[in-house]
Amino acid sequence: MNLERLQDSFKSLYNNKFRSLEKRVTSAIELAANKENIHMNSLGFNEIKTITTTIIDIETKKLHNELEDLIKQKEQINRSLEKKSHELQEAKYGIFNAIESLVEKSDTQTISKLHQAKLQSIDLFDLLGDTVESAIITALEKSKDSEANETIEELIKELTYETIKEGTLNTIRVRKILSTILHSAIDVAEATPNISAEILEATLRGMRSGLIHSIDRFKKRLAFMPLEAKHILIEDYDTIMEDLNQTDTLFLQVVQTQANESSASIRQTLLAINKKMHYDLEELVHMSKETAQVMKERFSTFAKTAVKKADTALHSAAAKEAKRMGTQAWGVAKSALGNAIKSAKGVIEPKE
Secondary structure, eight states: OOHHHHHHHHHHHOOTTOSOHHHHHHHHHHHHHHHSOOOGGGOOHHHHHHHHHHHHHHHHHHHHHHHHHHHHHHHHHHHHHHHHHHHHHHHHHHHHHHHHTTSOTTOHHHHHHHHHHHHHHSOOGGGHHHHHHHHHHHHHHHSOHHHHHHHHHHHHHHHHHHHHTTSOOOHHHHHHHHHHHHHHHHHHHHHOGGGHHHHHHHHHHHHHHHHHHHHHHHHHHHTTOOHHHHHHHHHTHHHHHHHHTTHHHHHHHHHHHHHHTSOHHHHHHHHHHHHHHTTSOHHHHHHHHHHHHHHHHHHHHHHHHHHHHHHHHTTSHHHHHHHHHHHHHHHHHHHHHHHHHHHHHHHHSOOO
């Protein structure tokens, strides 16, 4: 059967005047059976696919156009969000710069407090790499040799903590933050090979302390978390529990990955520090497991309730359709496998 003719036939026979979707579909098929002598039980796959695709295109044309309009609107909103986010950041910079211009340069104590406030007010994630690099270079230039390592460790701890606390405590995000910080530190270390080991060790210790501080903050906030936030937490309960129980592994993996992507000398240095720190992560492990236990004690009941709700949702129309589709897909696969076996047997065991 000519597929193009079949498609045109259904387009002409389809009647949108019927209020019921089922009536519109069945009416078109019945008309095709009477007028064009098209019967579903005698059609091949390509003919059935053409009919169903044609009906879907007719029925969903309006929805498809509306969806395209919404996607365009979403893209425009995303661009506006990005622009406004940038403007917000610039406004924050401007405010702090204006305030700093009123402070005497010799008043280092006030400037230090102002910079700390700025660090806690600016969204760090987008400019984390450059911030880390600049901070380490400044520490090396302005600190005495004996103090530089301690300064780097402290500033990396602060940057790690402030960046992590801006968003959710999940593996993907934390891994990205730690990787970005370490990558920037490696860039500085490669430019100053005579003190590269000191820079990298101070950076790793700062990252570890910042991560511990972030997890400790999360643990303390669990007790005062508003109901809305609890529901968000519950939805991601299993993932967060899993993440909390492998923070030491995550930390070591970040170091290993960055080491593998670096020069031979940096790789050797990082692996040596990593091996040494492997036995120095007890505090991180302890804090993570303690936080996981607090979360389990406080929210396991909420999580069970959420599971019950999810179980109820299994009876929804969408869930039933998904189950039906899964069963149908299994049937198609089973049928195809059965046919393949029959064909193979036919070749292996020819008829006598």
